[in-house]
Amino acid sequence: MSKPHLLLQDVHRHYGEGERIVRVLESANLTVDSGEMVALVAPSGAGKSTLLHLCGLLESPQSGEIEIVGQKTSQMGDRARTQLRRSTVGYVYQFHHLLPEFTALENVVMPQLIAGQTQKPAEGRAMELLDLLGVAPRATHRPAELSGGEQQRVAIARAAANHPRVILADEPTGNLDPETSDRVFEALKSLIRNEGAAALIATHNYDLARRADRIVTIRNGLVVPHTL
Numbered sequence: 507m508s509k510p511h512l513l514l515q516d517v518h519r520h521y522g523e524g525e526r527i528v529r530v531l532e533s534a535n536l537t538v539d540s541g542e543m544v545a546l547v548a549p550s551g552a553g554k555s556t557l558l559h560l561c562g563l564l565e566s567p568q569s570g571e572i573e574i575v576g577q578k579t580s581q582m583g584d585r586a587r588t589q590l591r592r593s594t595v596g597y598v599y600q601f602h603h604l605l606p607e608f609t610a611l612e613n614v615v616m617p618q619l620i621a622g623q624t625q626k627p628a629e630g631r632a633m634e635l636l637d638l639l640g641v642a643p644r645a646t647h648r649p650a651e652l653s654g655g656e657q658q659r660v661a662i663a664r665a666a667a668n669h670p671r672v673i674l675a676d677e678p679t680g681n682l683d684p685e686t687s688d689r690v691f692e693a694l695k696s697l698i699r700n701e702g703a704a705a706l707i708a709t710h711n712y713d714l715a716r717r718a719d720r721i722v723t724i725r726n727g728l729v730v731p732h733t734l
């Protein structure tokens with residue numbers, strides 16, 4: 507059997523020390539397979555951002571192993587981690603952070619050029635993603651000329667531009683109205699399926715969480731299955 511795209515094994519993460527210690531994860535385990543969408547639902551302060559940062563190699567655990575596409579990261583140096591993150595992880599944030607002076611298309615082309623892709627194939631890939639997410643007709647519009655939902659779909663296309671094996675999203679529809687939020691979530695889901703990425707999506711929206719393949723929460727420092 508092939509390895510899961512994302513694997514956390516016996517991960518410990520705390521902040522501070524002594525009396526001020528905050529134990530967020532204690533022996534946490536999680537696996538997310540290719541094409542699987544896992545929703546992360548937990549109360550404020552439970553450790554959702556911490557977990558996403560660990561999965562995205564933006565933070566390191568005090569102990570335990572995090573594997574991305576079968577690569578163990580616990581012994582990696584900073585450069586190797588950064589390289590692995592850039593080549594395998596895509597982030598979607600609540601606020602899209604698109605570059606305002608560039609068009610939707612250019613925003614999705616840009617990360618590919620930075621990764622060493624050439625213009626034409628990068629444009630082809632960008633159009634393919636914008637099309638998949640239903641925003642191809644807005645390709646030449648700048649962010650200010652797009653609706654909130656369109657902006658967020660462009661941001662998802664940008665996060666997926668370099669074929670990430672792992673997609674991490676923090677409240678990806680948090681600032682959208684329910685109907686738009688629904689549409690964006692479905693677009694994200696079909697993208698994950700299409701691309702065979704492993705996705706971990708933190709959300710407070712129970713209706714959306716229920717439509718993921720699985721729901722997990724953080725309890726007593728563990729990542730555990732959750733039902734709503």
Ligand SMILES: Nc1ncnc2c1ncn2[C@@H]1O[C@H](COP(=O)(O)OP(=O)(O)OP(=O)(O)O)[C@@H](O)[C@H]1O
Nearest residue numbers: 521522528530548549550551552553554555556557
């Ligand atoms: N740099 C830090 N130093 C000390 N404590 C921290 C630090 N970062 C996070 N924490 C603590 O770790 C716990 C988990 O924080 P985290 O941001 O992961 O929670 P969260 O579930 O994402 O919360 P929210 O839903 O409010 O964003 C919190 O109690 C927080 O106060």
